[in-house]
Amino acid sequence: MLSPRALVLRAPGTNCDHETLHAFERAGAIGRRVHVRSLSRRPALLDDVQILCIPGGFSYGDDIASGRILAIEIRARLGDALRRFRDRGGLVIGICNGFQVLLQTGLLLADPADGRPLASLAHNTSGRFVDRWVRLRLDPGPCRFLQGLSSEFDLPVAHGEGRFVTRSAADLARFETAGQLVLRYATDDAGGATNPNGSLADVAGVCDETGRVFGLMPHPERFIDATQHPAWNGRLDPAAAGAGLALFAGAVKAVSA
């Protein structure tokens, strides 16, 4: 079996592309960073790829709102290509800024009637950017990235706009029933709540109905090695893998099966 191929999409202001590519490679994929302009010129680059990742960063500066401009560019130039990619079985993951982009492109949690987003990631209730570690609880539902992972693990978040909100309470209930709210902020060992941004229902990550499109605010690529955990020293085996690697391995396994 050939190694699966992952395409890490970058745009002006993307800044987690190198370590995300590294995470895919550690998980056994063959990865490649591609600029959105190049992909727009040659959407066929997606043809021999099984996993598409929109990594973290501040695409186009996030000056208007997180992910907005890149989402417009993707909708205008790559919308059809991405839908074809998903429909032929490709996996799409958006991390942090990539999650913000996915919601705004309409590829994730959109109104089936008009393609408009039903959910958004608003400014944190604290009003500011925060870099901290959170405890996550998993309810994998249909999500192809999360099958077989342990039910609780730690990952870092680093964002100013990560508060998950939906257009209406009914929308939230529907996503819940469909098992799409796959990742939630949980309480840590000391019993403290770790929701860092005021997200509705503690939502940290969601997937679409097919389980093939997945977005999350935490950064799995920042916990590939045990040494990336803030309390690893003297407590974790420094040569061990971090919990985030399992998520990339999950994607690799899903497309290799």
Add this chain to the structure above:
Amino acid sequence: MLWEVEVRAVDAAADRAARDLVAAAAALGLPGVTAARTAASWLIEADLPRGEIERIAATLLADPVTDHCTVAAVGGETAGPPGLPTAVRVLPRPGVTDPAGQSAQAAIGLLGMEVTAVRSVRLLHLPALSAADAERLAWRTIASDAIHNVVVGPLTLTSLAGGRTWQFTQSVVRLEGRTDHELERLSRERCLALSVVELTAIRDHFRTLGRDPLEIELETIAQTWSEHCCHKTLTAGYDHTGPDGPRRYDNLLKETVFAATRQVREALGPADWCVSVFRDNSGVVRFDGDHDICVKVETHNHPSAIEPYGGAATGLGGVIRDVLGTGLGARPIANLDVFCVGPPDTATADLPAGVIPPRRLLAGVVAGVRDYGNRMGIPTIAGGVAFDPGYVGNPLVFCGTVGIMPRGTATLATVAPGDLVVVAGGRTGRDGIHGATFSSIELSSASESQSGGAVQIGHAINEKILTDFVLEAAAQRLFRAITDCGAGGLSSAVGEMGAALGAEVDLDRVPLKYPGLSATEAWISEAQERMVLAVPPECWDRLAAIAADEGVEATAIGRFTGTGRIVLRWEQRVAGDLDCHFLHEGRPRPRLVSRAVRPVAAAATWADTAITGGVGSCLLTLLAAADVASKEWIIRQYDHEVQGGSVVKPLLGPGAGPADGTVIRGVLGRDRGIVLGVGLRHRLGEIDAHAMAAGGIIEAVANIVAVGADPTRVALLDNFCWGDCRRSESLGALVEACHACHDVAVALGAPFVSGKDSLNNVFAWTGADGSRRERSIPHTLLATALGQVDDVKRVVTPDLKRAGSRLAIVGLSRDDLAGSQITAAGLATGGAIPAVDAARCRRVFTAMAAAIRDGLVAACHDCSDGGLAVAVAEMMIGGGLGAIVRLADVPYAGRDDHGPATDLAIGFAESPCRFVVEVTDADADAFAARFAGLEWAWIGSVVAEPALTMLPIGGGLPTIIGLDRIDRAWRTTVSD
């Protein structure tokens, strides 16, 4: 047609800024401001119908889930939310960089529409209020005089367009026939920062050419000869009278700091691991088999005093470009920042007019570093904040960057005749004119209004794409040399690169943000996010293609020649013509007189409250002191984990306690690490500059050795920030500090690889009685240590690991309280000056590194600010465990009353080069063997019970403080 689009959060509860406004109004005593709303507004100048503007608003500017938006033609009546009839708009001043506006304009292009201009505006909706009060509230909260205009009520603008194209003219500046007094005035009025001696040398040079200089030529010389660009004070000759008698230097920097590096490198011989020091934009050292690493720390003090957010952001942007512009380009992989500001509780009434209160200033610089560093995707991993009344009005803002590059490329850069002069990145505007000379002039309370042209606003995303472009072009070897466009703008960048060859530049080809800049303005503007490259003509097409792919503007504006002249042209006509040799070698070298006396130490005296309260009460006071208390509110705003290399973070352990040095992997997937630490003993600056400098360097090195850095691979950086350098005593302190740098570096075998100075940090104001007053900052040396570790899996952090371990202290404690936190807190006065025995420090560092490498150390913390008691408390916070400390067992060589004063001295002295170490029983013997012959002792143990127990030396009752109280005191902190 000018349109305004207002975007407001649907959910009023999400409008934090509105709550801040209401609070600020109450603080100002403005009646009736019980509610407010804030919004983003966008002014769009476009030849488009309303429907298209509405499409832009709905698709681009507003979030369909969370926002409400309205579109209106500017000038018409707009109704605010109910009960909030007063509209206040905060706009960027014309010419000030508006990143959001630029991004919006570009994004509108993606929607397939063309607009003339976009400006981003903050819109405040307030209750009925007088225009004066509304304006005052805006200035007090979100507007900054240096970059904003505030408009109350409807806008009267009709267009956002800029000025007209400049018409070529040559303006001659007459130097002939002027008196010294007139020359001095000319320098001041033109903001040239040139001395009469220098202006006379310039006049004499042009006299040989039979003419006076043109404005553009004089400006070029002023930029090149500025303190900022050529360090004329530190490289001057000195006739020094010091405590040990007279000494003479022809070039102070060369004979102290540089000399130390040369001695260390000579001693290393073939094992020399320095690659390029003190010549490029940053210092370069060996890292692993295929990479070198580089480091630079810069200051941006004066701009930050006037506009904290923009000043700090562009300070960071500048030092990132220094790294990017090193060798054939280096990838920035870590940032650090250190701020020195006034005490957070300084009453506004006590501040001279025009001074930004310390708390607001700190919030501004933190936000500036946050927004720039986070957007760049470079982790901010190290730093610190020092609070001192001496920094009111003249704060210090240090920003540093570490980079990595392919081994061997650092020394390849050479410009060849015929290479194109290429400017890449942001466009050029009037922002930042006279930054280099401004930084060499004292600040005054009028600076905020006088020097607006010198304030730059950063646009991080432009720098990010510029970085992506440069690194790709570097990988393909498409340029022969590169440098950043920093202080002095193109004049310095092209001048430096063409120093040997000369260059011709067509200034009319420099891409401008808006029309109207003169040739001189285009040449000296310090507009941000630009690099200059020397590109072989045959590489131009490929370089241009990469620029287009990355969305970067790159323009060939001239070529390097070989004539030894800098020739400036505007539409084919000569606008200026300078001899490179005169420009770079013609500056008269001053000889300065400096004086320093041996500092006298007073005996330590403890305040009654310290004696009666004892070590427990003093500890809680120090933990809550602004310098010591948790900086979590700052650290968490910085992305310190991006790029994925993080190993030791600034906050760590289950309790998120403070770190010493921080560690990242140099290359993902490999185990070799980079360790970063800083040292700052500014409180000794006015007492003993030598001890201040030596103590700072030892602290920086101890920081990284505590984590496990290899002490034979430590690179040092110096950043001198000095006060009034017209006084021979200030210069004397500078000479003594340079001595200390030399002696400590040589003794440790740790070379300086780069440095920077910022002199004349003097704040002047008019006192209440109308008299002119001025104050210099405390002499401050920031020392930065860049270390390396063979295997990041073997590093050690300060958080306590397990109950039952032993605690040791390494190093000797004294009653050397001068400049310590305990004296700053008013709990003691006097005390000996902390002396550094650098040779002994080297032995301690060597033993500590070996013990860590051998796995004998479970936790290790450098014992600095707040001394032993604070160090143990911080280790407990990180680990969530308790400790018992027997003060009587601590090796101590100070005055001893066998009672409470000795307990306090042992608890809180900041004697240099000490470590608190956790060792398991199993490793105790091996650890002891490692430290044989050095001063150290077992002093206690780690316990599960979450409390600190300190046993006094006299054998009385122990002091017991719960971890919860320790934790609470440490987290009682200032924040914005």
